[in-house]
Amino acid sequence: MSxxxxxxxxxxxxxxxxxxxxxxxxxxxxQKRTYIGLAAAVAIPLxxxxxxxxxxxxxxxxxxxFSAFVRETGFAIPLVCLAFGAFWLLPLLTAxxxxxxxxxxxxxxxxxxxxxxxxxxxxxxxxxxxxxxxxTAVLLAIYVSVGLVVGGLVWGFDPLTTLSGTRIDAGRALxxxxxxxxxxxxxxxxxxAIGLLLSTVTCNSAAxxxxxxxVSIFMQIIAAISALDALDPYLLSTQFNAWQGILRExxxxxxxxxxxxxxxxxxxxxxAWALTAFLRRDVTGG
Amino acid sequence: xxxxxIEARGLVKxxxxxxxxxxxxxxxxxxDVYGYLGPNGAGKTTSLRMLLGLIRPDDGxxxxxxxxPLLEGARALDGVAGFVEAPRFYPYLSGRSxxxxxxxxxxxxxRGRIDEALDTVDLADRAKDKVGGYSHGMRQRLGIAGxxxxxxxxxxxxxxxxGLDPAGMRDMRLLIRRLADQGMTVLLSxxxxxxxxxxxxRVAIVGNGRVLYEGALGELIAGTAGRYELRTTDxxxxxxxxxxxxxxxxxxxxxxxFSADESxxxxxxxxxxxxxxxxxxxxPRTATLEELFFRMTEPSNxxxxxxxxxx
Numbered sequence: 379m380s381x382x383x384x385x386x387x388x389x390x391x392x393x394x395x396x397x398x399x400x401x402x403x404x405x406x407x408x409q410k411r412t413y414i415g416l417a418a419a420v421a422i423p424l425x426x427x428x429x430x431x432x433x434x435x436x437x438x439x440x441x442x443x444f445s446a447f448v449r450e451t452g453f454a455i456p457l458v459c460l461a462f463g464a465f466w467l468l469p470l471l472t473a474x475x476x477x478x479x480x481x482x483x484x485x486x487x488x489x490x491x492x493x494x495x496x497x498x499x500x501x502x503x504x505x506x507x508x509x510x511x512x513x514t515a516v517l518l519a520i521y522v523s524v525g526l527v528v529g530g531l532v533w534g535f536d537p538l539t540t541l542s543g544t545r546i547d548a549g550r551a552l553x554x555x556x557x558x559x560x561x562x563x564x565x566x567x568x569x570x571a572i573g574l575l576l577s578t579v580t581c582n583s584a585a586x587x588x589x590x591x592x593v594s595i596f597m598q599i600i601a602a603i604s605a606l607d608a609l610d611p612y613l614l615s616t617q618f619n620a621w622q623g624i625l626r627e628x629x630x631x632x633x634x635x636x637x638x639x640x641x642x643x644x645x646x647x648x649x650a651w652a653l654t655a656f657l658r659r660d661v662t663g664g
Numbered sequence: 665x666x667x668x669x670i671e672a673r674g675l676v677k678x679x680x681x682x683x684x685x686x687x688x689x690x691x692x693x694x695x696d697v698y699g700y701l702g703p704n705g706a707g708k709t710t711s712l713r714m715l716l717g718l719i720r721p722d723d724g725x726x727x728x729x730x731x732x733p734l735l736e737g738a739r740a741l742d743g744v745a746g747f748v749e750a751p752r753f754y755p756y757l758s759g760r761s762x763x764x765x766x767x768x769x770x771x772x773x774x775r776g777r778i779d780e781a782l783d784t785v786d787l788a789d790r791a792k793d794k795v796g797g798y799s800h801g802m803r804q805r806l807g808i809a810g811x812x813x814x815x816x817x818x819x820x821x822x823x824x825x826x827g828l829d830p831a832g833m834r835d836m837r838l839l840i841r842r843l844a845d846q847g848m849t850v851l852l853s854x855x856x857x858x859x860x861x862x863x864x865x866r867v868a869i870v871g872n873g874r875v876l877y878e879g880a881l882g883e884l885i886a887g888t889a890g891r892y893e894l895r896t897t898d899x900x901x902x903x904x905x906x907x908x909x910x911x912x913x914x915x916x917x918x919x920x921x922f923s924a925d926e927s928x929x930x931x932x933x934x935x936x937x938x939x940x941x942x943x944x945x946x947x948p949r950t951a952t953l954e955e956l957f958f959r960m961t962e963p964s965n966x967x968x969x970x971x972x973x974x975x
Contacts, residue, residue, distance in 0.1 A: 393771040401765050408756045487752035491810070494716050494747070495769035498737045660719035 393497055398505025402479070406513055411478060415471040419517050422467060423459050423525035427532060443541060443622055448529075451536040453551040455529025456522040457625065460562055463521065464618035469569045469594040470587075471517055476510040476573030477586030480656070484581040484663050493661055503656045507574060507649060514570045515563060522559045526552075542626045554629075558621035561634050564641040565617035569594055571645035571652075578652040581663070617641055667730025669694055669818045669849045670715065674724030677710050684710045686873035687724065692851055692866075694817075697844045699864030699881065700853040701953075703961055707873040708853040712748045712822050715851075716741065728818065746820030746851075750827075751807025755796030759787060759806055762795055767813050774813040781809040785839070801832040808839065818849045825859060837863060857954040867953075871961035884956060891949040892929055895919035897942040905939055906932050919945070 406412045430448055439445045442461040447454040480503075483489040492502055538551040546554070572593055576586035597615040600606050610616050620637035623630035670692035677685040685707040692698045702708050713719045715726045717733025717740060725732055731740035753762040760778065767774035782788040785805035795803065804824060811819060821840070825833040840863055844850050854860050860867060860881070867884065869877040877884060895918065896902040903920055907913045909932050914921045924932070929946065936943055951959075 391771040391773070393769055397768045397771070401768060404761075404765075405754060405757070408754075408761075410756075486754065487750075488754060490713075490716075490718055490748060491752050491766065492769055493718060494741060494745070495766055495814075496738050496741065496771055497769045658720075660713075662713070662719060 393495075393501075395501050395504045395508070398492075398497055398502050399508045402505050402509030403512065406475065406509060411474055412513065415474045415513070415517055416520060418467070418471055419521040420524050422463070423455065423521060424528060426459060427455060427525070427528050431532060443625075444538075447539055449533060451538050451551075452526060452528075452530030452533045453535065453538040453548070453555065455533070456525035456555060457558070459521060459525040460558070460621065461619075464565075464615070465598065466591060466595060468518065468521065468566055470591050472514050472566055472569050473573045473587045473590035473594075475513045476570040477577045477590050478583040479506045479510050480574065480577040480652075481581050481583040481586050485583060487663050489661050489663065499657050500653065503578075503653050507571075510570050510574055511567055514566055518559060518563055518566060522555065526555065538625075540625050540627050541622055544627045546627070554625055558624045561621040561624055561637065562618070564620070564637050565614050568614055568617070568641040568644040568648075571648040575648040575652040578655050611636060612640055612643075614641070614644055666694070667727070668692070669696075670698075670726070670728060670851060671730075672711070672715065672724065672726040675711060675714055675721050675726060676723035677707070677714060677719065678722050683873050685714070685721075688870070688873070688875055689878070690868060690875070692818075692849060694849050695847065696866050697840075697850045697852065697864045699860035699867040700851060700870065701855065701857070701860050701867050701957065702853075702870035703855055706870045706961070708855075708870060709748050709822055711870075712746075712820055712851075712853060715820060716744075716746070716748065718748065743814075743817040744820070745811035745814040745816035745818075746822070747807045747811065748820075748822045750800070751803060751810065753795045753803065753806060753810075756794060758792050758794055759798065759802075760791040762806065763791075763810060763813060766810050770814050772815075774815075777813050777815065778809075781812040784812060785809045786835075800827045801829065804828060804832075804836065808836075812843075816848065818851070819843060820851045820853075822853045823855065824852070825854075825856065833859075857952070857957055861953050869957060869960055876960040877956075881953070885950050885953065890923050890925060891921065892924060893919055893921050893945065893947040893949055894932075894943070895945040896936060897944065901939065902936055902941050905935050905941070909935060921949075 439448070439458060439462065442458050444454040444457040444461070448458055483492070493499060535548045537545045537547050539545055569590060573586060573590040576589045577583070580586050580589065594614065597613045601610055601613050601615045617637040617640055620633035623633040668691060670690055672688060672690040675685050675688040676683065688707070688711055690711070700708055700711070710719070714721045715728065715733070717737065720734060725734070728740055728744050733740035754765070757765065760782070763778045763781065764775065767778060779788070782791050785808050787802060787805055787809060790798070790802065795806065798806065804827070808824070824840070825836045828836060837859060840850060840852065844863070852860070852863060864881055866879065867877070867881050868875050893916070894902065894906065899915075899920055903913050903915060906920065906922055910922050910924045910928055912922065933943060933946065
């Protein structure tokens with residue numbers, strides 16, 4: 379037997395977050411609900427584009443950023459999609475996985491299966507958080523890409539008029555769209571963190587998905603009440619508009635900076651609470 | 665140096681008013697095939713969950729090879745494998761994928777043991793099918809395969825034959841026997857006396873969360889010895905002769921019965937022979953585990969049930 383085939387010392391081979399993360403992705407890959415979310419992220423921009431294409435009146439969606447330019451350039455399409463996706467679509471699609479990723483193990487009884495191996499509980503939790511965030515990022519990337527590519531094919535990759543009224547060329551528009559998408563990922567990740575919390579404490583997938591969506595809509599209702607305007611800067615729903623600062627010239631970073639700490643203020647305590655609950659809980663199901 | 669495979673001291677678990685596990689002490693030595701016997705609801709599964717670190721005891725401690733899962737987490741399970749209640753897997757993954765998943769969470773070369781484990785539990789030709797389509801027996805076997813990937817020195821099995829058909833039960837018991845013969849220490853929770861009698865050398869009998877008996881199975885059964893059944897060519901005459909030797913002889917529906925030690929029983933046979941009475945049967949009657957079990961777990965008066973009914 380050659381030295382290469384000799385087993386390594388036990389300590390060198392202990393699995394951790396990486397092993398859990400890889401398998402969480404494989405589990406997502408094998409589950410139908412993952413594809414329901416991703417399919418919706420493909421279908422909604424397509425339906426929007428189709429509706430615009432068959433509408434001969436020349437009108438577009440009202441009161442949304444970039445809605446006046448949807449027939450001028452394909453670059454406006456993903457940006458309008460981002461704007462209307464914030465109301466419930468993207469929070470729902472995010473919650474579909476984040477709200478399920480812990481609770482489905484409870485309902486399947488598989489939590490005991492993975493918690494009696496050689497990984498620590500926090501490894502399992504961290505792997506699930508990373509997998510839920512990965513799904514969220516992929517979901518958003520698909521949503522924006524479909525709008526951008528198909529919108530561009532229909533209306534061309536022409537220069538885009540920014541929110542400051544300046545015109546930017548295709549390269550700059552592409553770059554700013556990518557940057558804006560990253561900014562959009564902040565509040566969406568905070569939604570995912572709330573989904574993970576509800577998934578962990580309710581042990582019930584449906585309750586966690588619906589609960590996450592309710593939290594998201596609840597904040598929009600507060601935002602709509604003018605007597606409570608003082609709360610607006612601290613609501614997640616407001617952070618879903620922060621990306622618009624990037625599509626200005628010069629870029630307005632203030633809303634992005636505020637979004638980063640407000641979203642962190644929702645996400646980090648949610649994850650800390652969820653982790654504590656996950657570490658201390660009695661695993662009795664199955 | 666390695667520590668005792670299982671050492672539980674004063675384990676307590678309460679759920680509201682109900683004490684599911686009430687100060688349970690449990691010691692399983694290396695090489696034991698240890699039966700954890702009790703009726704459903706006696707707290708067997710709850711005890712196993714505490715041993716595996718799945719739930720926190722309200723009091724007491726559990727150590728596996730000297731390590732407390734509450735303090736050391738997954739490291740306390742090194743060399744330990746098993747499952748509580750039915751083993752659960754991901755229904756949308758194949759049997760092999762499920763084993764690959766748990767093997768990757770084991771590390772330590774577990775992936776290299778998958779083929780051997782599948783062969784051991786006779787699932788190699790169904791390994792590519794999704795677990796969602798598996799029968800209960802196949803899942804049970806996959807659970808054992810999953811445990812074997814850890815190359816365990818201690819195996820905890822919770823009613824592994826429950827829900828299996830007779831052939832499945834026989835195969836499962838043969839498998840446990842084989843693993844024990846390879847030197848694995850086994851803790852087998854069960855409510856089936858025959859299974860425990862067949863497989864185990866030590867037992868703890870539990871009822872209502874308490875350990876009612878703990879010790880070698882042989883000693884438990886031997887302790888009830890000393891009862892004989894006798895049938896002869898002339899039972900009436902034989903009863904008188906035997907009564908002269910042992911005092912008290914009981915007439916039963918199909919013969920006589922008396923209590924005596926071995927030498928006294930032999931004395932009676934000689935006396936019967938001298939009197940010209942033929943012996944057709946002299947059978948030492950030990951209590952079965954089942955009789956002992958019911959004697960211990962079912963209170964002779966109805967009070968506990970009555971109290972529960974009032975609550």
